[in-house]
Amino acid sequence: MAKPTRRTFLARAAAGGGVLALAGCKSLSQTRWIQDLLASGEALTFYVQRALAGSDALAREYSKADIAPSFRVNGSRDPGTERYKALAAGGFRDWQLEVGGLVEDPLKLSLAALRAMPSRTQITRHDCVEGWSCIGEWTGTPLSAVLETARPKANARYVMFYCADPMGQARGGDESEAPFYYESLDMIEATHPQTILAYELNGEPLPIAHGAPVRLRAERQLGYKMAKFVMRIELVESFARIRGGRGGYWEDHGYNWYAGI
Numbered sequence: 698m699a700k701p702t703r704r705t706f707l708a709r710a711a712a713g714g715g716v717l718a719l720a721g722c723k724s725l726s727q728t729r730w731i732q733d734l735l736a737s738g739e740a741l742t743f744y745v746q747r748a749l750a751g752s753d754a755l756a757r758e759y760s761k762a763d764i765a766p767s768f769r770v771n772g773s774r775d776p777g778t779e780r781y782k783a784l785a786a787g788g789f790r791d792w793q794l795e796v797g798g799l800v801e802d803p804l805k806l807s808l809a810a811l812r813a814m815p816s817r818t819q820i821t822r823h824d825c826v827e828g829w830s831c832i833g834e835w836t837g838t839p840l841s842a843v844l845e846t847a848r849p850k851a852n853a854r855y856v857m858f859y860c861a862d863p864m865g866q867a868r869g870g871d872e873s874e875a876p877f878y879y880e881s882l883d884m885i886e887a888t889h890p891q892t893i894l895a896y897e898l899n900g901e902p903l904p905i906a907h908g909a910p911v912r913l914r915a916e917r918q919l920g921y922k923m924a925k926f927v928m929r930i931e932l933v934e935s936f937a938r939i940r941g942g943r944g945g946y947w948e949d950h951g952y953n954w955y956a957g958i
């Protein structure tokens with residue numbers, strides 16, 4: 698099969714999300730994920746925000762003068778597992794980002810390989826659901842470029858991010874098992890130009906406390922969507938059977954899956 702071009706890929710991402718066709722709500726409402734969404738209480742925010750802002754509207758970007766002198770840390774500061782300690786001790790040279798699930802070409806990308814891809818730098822405001830904000834400059838690889846390389850299958854709807862940090866009582870072990878931190882985005886948010894796998898904060902390699910070696914930035918979303926310490930990415934059709942079934946660690950504890958701001 699011919700490799701899909703960027704255009705066909707983005708067209709497919711848009712069609713999969715269906716939101717570019719908001720005017721044609723009839724066919725939209727026939728797709729299963731839209732039905733599930735409508736059944737959840739999040740439909741209104743989702744429709745209102747995406748209809749007003751557009752699926753490709755950019756989050757505001759700031760100037761260097763706006764950057765906070767020190768970016769606040771929240772949630773896990775250090776995964777602390779033996780596996781993570783070994784990776785950190787080696788300057789993350791042995792870290793590899795796995796990209797799998799519903800893709801034609803599963804990938805393993807080293808930090809050097811990610812850094813060799815096109816990059817984007819953006820100065821944005823991080824908004825935590827707990828009520829604080831912080832402005833920082835992030836540099837990373839657009840997630841859309843990584844996805845294009847892996848070539849999502851037509852039925853891929855969500856991108857899952859699995860992290861290195863155990864939550865709660867968990868100690869060590871395998872990141873594929875709960876309760877490690879995890880998150881998810883739909884294809885529209887995942888292919889948005891400001892959605893990047895960030896490896897630098899304020900021009901320096903990403904510090905451990907902020908998610909080294911790579912953390913997600915999805916600038917139109919609340920802070921908890923922006924997974925730190927990303928180890929593995931998986932494209933799926935549904936997350937109903939993954940862990941708590943709500944698409945993220947905090948979602949499994951009651952937060953909204955759609956955290957648009």
Ligand SMILES: Nc1nc2c(c(=O)[nH]1)N[C@H]1C(S)=C(S)[C@@H](COP(=O)(O)O)O[C@H]1N2
Pocket residue numbers: 768769770771772773824825826860861862878879906907908920921922923924925926
């Ligand atoms: N892996 C992981 N990612 C995470 C968290 C976490 O605890 N673990 N906390 C989330 C929350 S609630 C926020 S506000 C931001 C904090 O990012 P920062 O520490 O860089 O400010 O990361 C998000 N991503």
Ligand SMILES: [Mo]
Pocket residue numbers: 771824825826827920921
């Ligand atoms: Mo947060």
